[in-house]
Amino acid sequence: MNDSQGEPRGGISRRGFLAGTGAATAVAGVTSELAPATAAQPGAAPAHGPGPVLLQLTVNGQKVNTNVEPRVTLLDALRNYLDVTGCKRVCDRGTCGACTVTVNGRTVYSCTMLALEARGMDIRTAENLGGAKLDAVPAAFVDNDAQQCGFCTPGFVVSLRAALDKNPNATPEQVEAALAGNICRCGTYEQMRHAIVQLCKKGG
């Protein structure tokens, strides 16, 4: 499971935000920075949106800027506005894990986080594990053929890398548990287990 699940991130949820704006009322627990201004809140911070707002992120070590509406998720900001497409949109509601990225080192389903919530944060996607030097995790997926169509694979790879970073001595069982929030349709789980064993032998 992604370790951010079930824990409040101190921000607001996508659903909560949409419900709040839909009803044109302030949402309980919203940080002042993002709270929609209403007549009931004199002196509240200026409203964001509905038009585009400046979004600054650090993605895979590079500072990037774009403008997105407040309703845009982190996933959509990365894919549609920043052309970072290693995170995939599959279920778009926090079930399948294909959009998994790390935000300040913690795994997050990027479809369940608003882009503005991640302002100024350090975002890492699967691309961070490739390029000039292939990280041991995707390398183990390649060695063991733990991917077919490959659409779920970047999400699995990010989750697995984060699990091993958190606990370099994790057992295969612990790593499997860390991947419970990711779904593969082609059925590459048997080969994934081979990859996990290879990685655990190496100590991450």
Added chain:
Amino acid sequence: MAEGWPKKRRILGTKVKRIDGPAKSTGFAKYSYDINRKGMLQGAVLRSPYPHAKIKSLDTTAARKTPGFKGLVIIAPMPLWLVVKAEGDTLEIKSIPNKKKKEKEIRRTVKVTPTVTILRANKIVKLADLKVDDQVQVEVEQDVVGRELFFVGDEILAVAADTEEHAKDVLRAIKIEYQELAFVVSIEEVLKNPDKKTTPGPQPGNITPGKEFFKGQAADLEAAFKNSDATAEGTYGVPVISHQCLETHGLVAEWDAEGGLTVWASTQATINVMNGLAGRFNIPPTKVRCITHYMGGGFGSKFAPYPEGFAAADLARRAGAAVKIMLDREEEITTAGNRPSAIGSVKIAGNKDGSITGFSIDCHGTPGFTGGATVNLGLLPYIYADGIPTFKRIHTVAYTNAGGARAMRAPGHPQNCVLTEFAVDDLAGKLGIDPLIVRRKNLPPNNPKADKISWAGRRNTVYNEQLDLATKLAGWKEKWHPPGKGKAGTVKHGIGMAIHTWGGFAAGGATPNECHVIINKDGSVTAESSTQDLGTAQRTVTAIVTAEILGLQVSDVVVKIGESQYGYSTGSGGSTTCPAQAPATLLAAQNARNELFKKVAPKLNADPKDLVIEPGKVVDTKNKKEWAWKEFCARLGMDEAKGKGEWSLAISNEPGNENISSGQVGGVQIAEVLVDSETGVVRAKHIVAVQDCGLVVNKLACESQVAGGVIMGLNYALFEENILDKVTGRQVNPDMEFYKLGGLGDMPKITVHMMDMPERGVIGIGEPPTISTAAAIGNAVFNALGVRVPFLPLTPKRVLDAIAKGGAK
């Protein structure tokens, strides 16, 4: 007769890593969904919210004024018309009748308003620009009023906007009214009121009644049921399920200034998409380029442009910008195909020696509102039809107001397998014998007239060998116990098996599949084909075959696939891609090699006949000389050596080519399960899959694909089902949290054994290994409990219900 596969194989059949593995696992591979073109617009589709309705009114005025609005198309065919008169605000047009179809000319007069769109040569034109006899397409938005919609999700129109967010705003601003009509989403209701018609198609009601098929005479069957040692009866069923491709259906479309169309499509058939779009927009196929470099799963559901693809291309031509439409998850599940259900009442009779004496089945299934052919229950009794002396079957197609079916991985076979193999084990239970005995006894015989290396000529022998291997790998002898008679305890252990077959073909069809291999003067090698890699490692197959023939390493070959301009290739269906493309690549590489020898030999005072390739070099066997590969290729000077390979069904059937590619395989699977009799939860512990597949090209990918098939079968057995609400007609689980798919923690250990039969050439195995898994798991649960859980998925409720009816406590 072709030269064939090399006798000594250096790379073929070994474990080769996917050449695109690093790009795919780190997100650098660009799938169609990932394509972002400059100035690209985002599309979205307006769909019926009702299972059956008529459109009463449509008003797009507000939608067209919504910020970011860039275009709107009605989703409907757009025939060509001829202009008769274009004056003032009135356009008069006449149809272009197809004389072969004896169509009559239709005339129409259209008052041109802002919601009427006229296109000539794929460009929007004004009425004033038209001349008599111009060929035009005319879209009258109000024509949509009165259209009948047949399922929740039925396409009405599509819009484009500058952002996805705005596209959704535009959809929300459309004012549309519906007249709701009577509908049916449950198969039981269809059977109760067979004359009630709520679906399109030629059938008078919602049913296409089946025709009874008999082997033997009615009296024989009656006698079998009366006189045999035991009979078993049961009603078994499998649900409608979705393909759940992780990359949804859709494409990005972009027109160029010369009227050419490029699409990045998530498809199993680049050539079909090219032809489909060319036909739709009345341009030659050579002006359409379909690109599918990477593809996120299809499983049989992605063979055409489909409504969303046509709409994206249409929006793009009108807007003069690239347009992307990819379905969202709900659209993917409810509109992009399904595997039809099957429910069958079965009676089976047999004797103590294990022989099945008679079999009858009355079954039905629903494909949704269309796609009746994919129900395909005509294989019953599966596997054993040749072995059983007398049987009858009848199957009925029941149409419902749900999204239509499309082929899904081994269409028809998983359903046929469950309906037959459940009955076989129930009969074995009644006879009090090991179901392995029943299977061995009723296997189809070898056909003495068929070629000895063909499937028909050796199927009995192969199945018996597979049963030997599978039972040994699974520990059948030690682990099998009579149904419900395992060790005491609340968690029951069970083991079950099932058998499958798959026809397949030795190539894609009549049109030859092409591959082109080019050897350059610097020794670099490129292999080109329009074939697509769905996750089957077809890109790597192309590299393996080319490298094998040219004495190179797999990494030395640059593979360019997934682009329609590289010549014909078959759509990836029926497990025919590898048997069509690997031989085409083989021939291309051999022809390129021959061309290289012919061009270079004179420069080296050698005879091409004396030249052979060895790893990394070319050897003159007569003059005992050799050149490193690059050194040899350098002699091409400013030239290059090209080879084309072609492979079709007809070529594969030529004498002497039976060792190059084949169709038809069989497989045996054994599942071991643990069933918690208190919670009803079924866990698969171990699944053994023994599969024959001819000449193995890449053992690593082959094993991975078989394991993947097993897992898809396990999901079918335990988790998946499209559940429709009878009151609203909507699917209640069009998502990934309530439409269940197993995760890593749900997976058993999977043991794959590939039976290598190189003498049969290459055979595709995408489909076969997913067929028998669900039946094997269902039989293992029967073995655990001593009572049949008759319907898939085997949910805790169904298991507990079955136990309550008298299973193991």
